Amino acid sequence: MTTNQIKTVLVADDSRVARMMARTFILDIHPQWNIIEASNGLEAIAQVRIKAPDYITMDYNMPDMNGINVAEQILQLDSKIVIAMFTANVQALTRDQAESLGIGFVAKPITEASIGQALAFFASKS
């Protein structure tokens, strides 16, 4: 099991409120983990280069790029990063795109339960 290891999670979301909620719910379960944030796609890519997170929770609807495009670029930089897409855009097309990239898909809103789904996905891929 890897649950005792300290992980770094990048929370990429243009909504400050969504980032705050994700941070709170992740730390409730893993108080030791490092949470870093990005408020758009380019920032997320920059954070991956600098901080090399283990996991990413990725919003879909962001001002500069959509989360699928950001995830594609990040996986080219480091294919080992585990990404879970968080979105209310749950149309089949978006799900299929996420699936084809091998990334998790979690329906917003961000709640204790949906963060739990993302953490289970991360654990399953570690």
Next chain:
Amino acid sequence: MTPPELSELQLDALVEIFNIGVGQAASSMSQIVGEEVALSVPVIEILSGVNQTDAIGSVIHNPRICAVSQDFTGGMNAKAFLIFPEGKTREIVRRMLGESVSADELSDMEQEALSEIGNIILNSCFSSLSDLLHTNFQSSLPTYHLGLIGDVLPAQESHDENLLLLLHINFALPNDKISGHLVFLLTLPSFNALIDQVDQFLNSVHGN
């Protein structure tokens, strides 16, 4: 241009499809606020020669609103609004963020929190509409509006082609006596595309 006539079956299908979309939106809303959300029966109206402000004013009787809007493009183009009466939104944001947030933080974050709520609710509704109709969409970022309907919503010229399909539903959080509205506006070309898709949906349901 005269408004297109819908058959009873088409109208029924449209209401049913919209009901499913709104049901998804209500489920998202309920997860955000942690209580059951009650929905009214959807109202579908075809309006000609009116602008979007008048269209919304015709169903929202409180002139001062707090609203989040989003543009959807793709298989059908629509402008969607999540609308609350002004002053009723603080409690929703408080429920979303939890008890640990101070009053100052709450007021500081209200606009962002509501934009995120709008994004979630409008997208979840549109996602299920699109999947039922086998179309795809993209959405803009949410825009926040606060004030008089006529001031905060961008005015549009009312042309003939600005025939609007108005889909309207009320929802309520019974414990908090808060009610809100979901409004979708489609222009005529999108409306025709929607009806084509509704016909295909009906055919698929009938299996012929």
